[in-house]
Amino acid sequence: MHRLIAPLVFSSVLIIGAGTCLFLYNGAQRANQTQAEEFADEAVDRVMQRLDQHLSLLRATKAFFIAHDSVVERIQFRHFIDALEITKHYPGVQGIGFAKWEKTGDETPSLAALQQDYGPDIRIWPDTDQSMRTPIMLLEPQDARNQAALGYDMFSEPVRRAAITKAMSSDQIAATGPVMLVQEITTNKQAGFLVYTALVGQLDSSEISHAETLQGFVYAPFRAGDLFRAAFAQSPSLPVLVKAYDFGNDAVTLYKDTMYETQLQRSGTVLPDRVITRKVDVADRQWIFDIIVLPKQHWNLQDLAPFIAAVAFFLLACMLAWITHSQLRALRAAHNLRALSEKSLTEKDLLLQEMKHRIKNSIARILAMARQSAHHAEDIDSFSLAFTARLQAMANAQDALTRSHWQSANLKDLLTKELRQVLGDESCDDRIMGPDVELDESTTQALGLTFHELSTNALKYSNVSEDPDVLFVTWSLVKVGRTEYLHIKWVEVSRDSLRAPEHKGFGSKLIDANIRGELNGKIERHFGKDGLTVDIIVPVTSRPKQTVR
Incomplete structure (x- = not known):
């Protein structure tokens, strides 16, 4: 039973240590999970805050049109947009523009205005089978990308048409699903989306419908990659990988399509099993964020606490088991010494008795050999020789x-x-x-x-x-x-x-x-x-x- 005391002490301390380490480990995991949730929320908030700032530009531009009774010359519009410094302060927005709402076949005045403002090579495109058109009449700031989009009839494309229809019917900002912007004229292409807000003239009579006074749409095209990267470039940087989807919820765009995905800058990154998902509403659409928090590059004290505790409890268990074993060994040594002393006394008595017995046996054997040697000996010399040899x-x-x-x-x-x-x-x-x-x-x-x-x-x-x-x-x-x-x-x-x-x-x-x-x-x-x-x-x-x- 005494042999089991040291292993029992060792096992008991290890069990207590294992429970403590498990408690600390679970606490560290919960803290890491909470931190991961905070990182995920922070990533979504950064995107949404930047997007809200960009949508504020759209509202400001709409107010600018309303202030000018919906009649804005290109020079006025360009000065207004230049003052906003979109390229410098609002990365992600490709520009802000105005698309005119008009019937198909009535494009001649619009084409003349486009050619007067942006050059004789501008045309309204593409051909359409729709009864209405929304050609882009104004788009600033002007660069090679935006130049390629002038005159484009956005109502001719189904995804853009669905968002235009929503903006027209609800008088709210409406966004499209992921599309390829007509501005993507380089090899570095990325997904984009557009947001629209309807520009309606004054209603002179209650009998005049909302659609009859619709002038067009103030809109903004976004390059999703530029928008997300600008949001995540803020300091401090977030250790996250993000994949964003647009989840269409209308009759035209029932799909789940990728809007943006983080590109890994280093190979061999091992992704955790758990993905944190967030859903947000963006201009009458739903975006889904799948966020993965990257493993920590450096351990902190909270993460190391379970391992430090495990080592400490293991050393404590070894020390207590060794002390217990040493005490028991000393106790056994004392008992063995006492038993050895008693055994020595007993063996001493037995040895004396054994010596007496062996001496008696030897004397008896010598006497027997002497008698037999004398009985068979012919003379004293032969007796002496035989008896001596047997004794030897x-x-x-x-x-x-x-x-x-x-x-x-x-x-x-x-x-x-x-x-x-x-x-x-x-x-x-x-x-x-x-x-x-x-x-x-x-x-x-x-x-x-x-x-x-x-x-x-x-x-x-x-x-x-x-x-x-x-x-x-x-x-x-x-x-x-x-x-x-x-x-x-x-x-x-x-x-x-x-x-x-x-x-x-x-x-x-x-x-x-x-x-x-x-x-x-x-x-x-x-x-x-x-x-x-x-x-x-x-x-x-x-x-x-x-x-x-």
Whole structure:
């Protein structure tokens, strides 16, 4: 349970931090959305304010005509428009003009007036199938674009005719949908629109209709691109992309057509998913603005707050988890130290008991070897030699165990010591082979005596003393079910055929006692014409290393 405290502290602080960061993030998103809405409103307001200023020019021009009883000479009109300085102060307006309302076929006086004011090359165009015409009679300031529009019959074109009809019937300013102005004579063309206001003479009698006194229309052509760019050029600049549509709502212009679209000045700009839409009424028409607020170029503190909080909470969580872990580790260390002290006292008592037991066992084994060696010895010298050799085998096993603190001994080291002790100092590496196996205490002592007896018998009954290469010892590990067995094969090669002895000596009995009795294993001796083979199988509890010696 204690292991879970530090992760729980870490997770709890992270959860609290995640909630705080989410709150700050949502707040920043709401603030950014509010700011985006403000940018969108500001963009629309700039366009509408500039358009209102331009429409004020149209109203002022209409008042100028009314003040002159609707009869204005070109020189008067030009001075009036020049005084307004349209080109300088009102970008977007191509000019202000007057279109005369007259019946088709009655254009001769109008054509004469046009040619007198603007030159003999002017004509009224195009041909029309309408009963009425509205040729442009006055248009200032004069430039190449406006010169190309003089004499144009705007009533002959359906979109312009719809707006003219509205202005005539409502006596209000009416706008057209997007059109291509006749002034667009260069390769740099852009969408445009026109606004009209009807110029009506004085009604002398109530029986005279509004249409009968209609003199014409004061109008203004607009280049939409110039108008929008002038509006957005104001300082401070707005980080927005704008696409403006005119949404026609009359029987003639039921469409949604692009009026203006921001041109990206840099490539690779990634647009946000959400588009802010605004709808406004412009001279009896509806404009739709689709506005995209560009991502910020620089982070502010409000945007960075969620990330700063995330880092702070993560560091806090790490610090608290580390402190908690350190405290718990110190507490565990104290408990472990106490347990280790108690264990040391217990192990000390067990060690004393174990030493007493091992000393008793060693004394009993020495006494047994002494009795058996004396029983089979012919004289004191043979007794001394056999007893000393067996004591040395037992000492070798004890030495191997001592080096591993009585825990284990290496099988190859134990076998090498025994062979060198009996056969001499010749190298045994070429005659013994098998994997590394660590033996426990009881197996070490039993196999140590067994190897000594087998080596002694080989020295007595074979020609190993003359040719050491006739002796081979190999071992392997075999797993049967869940138990692992050590299989030792002792091979003595002989030139003469060997037969099994009729009676077992002490050495054979000692080997059987060690293998079968003490280790609960198996031993089989095979005598044949090629020599002796001894197979020893004992269970082992240690795991061998993978290295092959």
